Amino acid sequence: MSTLLIDNTPGQSRYGKLAQALRDRILLGEWAPGELIPAESTLAQSYGVALGTIRQALSLLVEDGVLQRRHGKGTFVTKGVDGASMMRFFRFRGLDDDSSTTPHSRILTSRLRSASVQEAHVFGLEHGAQVLQLERVRSLDAEPCLLETIVLPLPIFGALADSDTNAWDDLLYPMYQQRCGVVIQKTQDTLSFSQLNATQAKRLKLAASHPCVLVERQAFDMAGRCVELRTTRGDAYSFKYTAQVQ
Amino acid sequence: MSTLLIDNTPGQSRYGKLAQALRDRILLGEWAPGELIPAESTLAQSYGVALGTIRQALSLLVEDGVLQRRHGKGTFVTKGVDGASMMRFFRFRGLDDDSSTTPHSRILTSRLRSASVQEAHVFGLEHGAQVLQLERVRSLDAEPCLLETIVLPLPIFGALADSDTNAWDDLLYPMYQQRCGVVIQKTQDTLSFSQLNATQAKRLKLAASHPCVLVERQAFDMAGRCVELRTTRGDAYSFKYTAQVQ
DNA sequence: GAGTGGTCTAGACCACGAC
DNA sequence: TCGTGGTCTAGACCACTCT
Numbered sequence: 247m248s249t250l251l252i253d254n255t256p257g258q259s260r261y262g263k264l265a266q267a268l269r270d271r272i273l274l275g276e277w278a279p280g281e282l283i284p285a286e287s288t289l290a291q292s293y294g295v296a297l298g299t300i301r302q303a304l305s306l307l308v309e310d311g312v313l314q315r316r317h318g319k320g321t322f323v324t325k326g327v328d329g330a331s332m333m334r335f336f337r338f339r340g341l342d343d344d345s346s347t348t349p350h351s352r353i354l355t356s357r358l359r360s361a362s363v364q365e366a367h368v369f370g371l372e373h374g375a376q377v378l379q380l381e382r383v384r385s386l387d388a389e390p391c392l393l394e395t396i397v398l399p400l401p402i403f404g405a406l407a408d409s410d411t412n413a414w415d416d417l418l419y420p421m422y423q424q425r426c427g428v429v430i431q432k433t434q435d436t437l438s439f440s441q442l443n444a445t446q447a448k449r450l451k452l453a454a455s456h457p458c459v460l461v462e463r464q465a466f467d468m469a470g471r472c473v474e475l476r477t478t479r480g481d482a483y484s485f486k487y488t489a490q491v492q
Numbered sequence: 493m494s495t496l497l498i499d500n501t502p503g504q505s506r507y508g509k510l511a512q513a514l515r516d517r518i519l520l521g522e523w524a525p526g527e528l529i530p531a532e533s534t535l536a537q538s539y540g541v542a543l544g545t546i547r548q549a550l551s552l553l554v555e556d557g558v559l560q561r562r563h564g565k566g567t568f569v570t571k572g573v574d575g576a577s578m579m580r581f582f583r584f585r586g587l588d589d590d591s592s593t594t595p596h597s598r599i600l601t602s603r604l605r606s607a608s609v610q611e612a613h614v615f616g617l618e619h620g621a622q623v624l625q626l627e628r629v630r631s632l633d634a635e636p637c638l639l640e641t642i643v644l645p646l647p648i649f650g651a652l653a654d655s656d657t658n659a660w661d662d663l664l665y666p667m668y669q670q671r672c673g674v675v676i677q678k679t680q681d682t683l684s685f686s687q688l689n690a691t692q693a694k695r696l697k698l699a700a701s702h703p704c705v706l707v708e709r710q711a712f713d714m715a716g717r718c719v720e721l722r723t724t725r726g727d728a729y730s731f732k733y734t735a736q737v738q
Numbered sequence: 739g740a741g742t743g744g745t746c747t748a749g750a751c752c753a754c755g756a757c
Numbered sequence: 758t759c760g761t762g763g764t765c766t767a768g769a770c771c772a773c774t775c776t
Contacts, residue, residue, distance in 0.1 A: 296747045311738040318754035439728040482685040542766045564773030
């Protein structure tokens with residue numbers, strides 16, 4: 247039982263304020279990712295609102311991906327996206343369609359530097375704040391297939407700056423969660439076309455100026471803050487992506 | 493007032509069936525695009541359901557983009573059922589972000605031929621059945637930007653085979669609906685990378701072997717049958733597509 | 739002021755999942 | 758069988774738009 251009451255008519259709808267209140271409680275860690283929150287009827291009673299109102303509030307959070315409903319079981323806090331796999335954009339070398347295979351990761355470089363103006367803006371950092379920049383190559387069957395540059399805001403990912411990159415996992419998002427308490431909740435990928443420069447081509451064992459597909463990703467945590475910028479390059483001839491409408 | 497009644501519990505929810513019924517009435521042209529449909533209270537009364545139920549039905553259609561609500565004014569049928577514009581995959585020549593601009597279409601060739609094995613299969617046609625193959629170029633500000641090859645199963649699109657291609661509209665899907673009664677309900681686009689051959693390059697005013705993005709589309713009608721195969725080519729350097737996860 | 743969609747209530751019953 | 762979310766009802770009042 248909480249002390250929260252929802253007054254009725256300042257500027258926002260009641261279910262809007264309820265959604266914000268519940269979002270805050272989730273972000274404060276009252277319920278962990280994957281955990282069950284109280285039943286709708288319980289919430290309605292404890293907030294003193296009708297069932298329909300709390301349902302509208304929960305629907306907002308479900309739309310945002312913060313919550314997931316399961317008929318007959320309850321409402322859960324969303325677990326972070328492990329996947330959002332880059333592999334969904336590519337089909338490498340006549341493999342099985344099993345896109346669930348995770349490419350092996352090798353960190354090439356790791357360094358601290360000052361954030362660019364654009365980075366400071368998207369991360370919401372002060373001018374001149376520090377970021378951690380990583381470069382890594384990802385391989386399938388020992389064949390390099392993706393080249394990635396990853397930029398992380400330092401205050402949040404300080405724990406990673408001091409750790410041994412050789413001990414890092416192939417998947418970063420679960421590692422972010424374990425080591426830094428950061429849950430990646432949404433990603434946005436923008437795809438475009440480019441060509442590899444000499445260094446990039448060498449690392450992917452391709453010719454210089456070879457055509458590539460560029461994936462520019464912004465990853466967001468549960469609070470909706472951008473906490474990772476990632477640029478991925480892969481052979482354009484391996485690019486294959488399917489999009490459905492309706 | 494219509495004769496439509498919604499029985500209460502076969503296999504689907506009441507609002508689901510209401511949504512389907514309303515969608516059918518829209519697709520049959522009972523209300524034109526941009527037109528106002530009856531008020532929620534009126535619809536609720538004429539279908540004999542509660543207001544909340546009709547609101548759920550309308551919400552489904554709003555999500556689908558079939559309807560648009562405007563507080564204080566009413567509910568409108570969405571204009572410009574262009575549906576799945578190819579332009580969402582490209583950003584041509586530093587234009588305004590207004591991706592709603594429709595490129596002009598010019599039909600280059602139109603001919604009847606026998607369906608390939610693969611085409612017969614996806615269309616569900618007999619071996620050796622006829623298809624209509626079109627080639628067209630699409631332009632923005634008189635600059636060619638997309639080259640398309642379109643294959644249509646003849647029995648359904650017979651009306652188009654005999655008509656003057658110069659009188660065709662820029663948007664095919666509304667025309668399919670008007671002239672052939674075919675409503676495109678779902679599309680699936682597969683993107684990959686390629687290069688233009690000499691003929692294609694000439695039509696797009698680009699150099700031979702210029703890199704291009706290939707969009708292979710299957711379009712499905714309300715019954716879920718594939719009724720169009722379309723291959724679209726556009727300058728790879730104009731390719732830009734954004735995908736979100738959760 | 740009249741008509742529209744938006745919010746909210748307090749109930750009822752149904753469908754699903756686990757025990 | 759019980760607790761969960763999903764559907765549905767019949768009202769009420771509010772906020773927006775037009776005339």
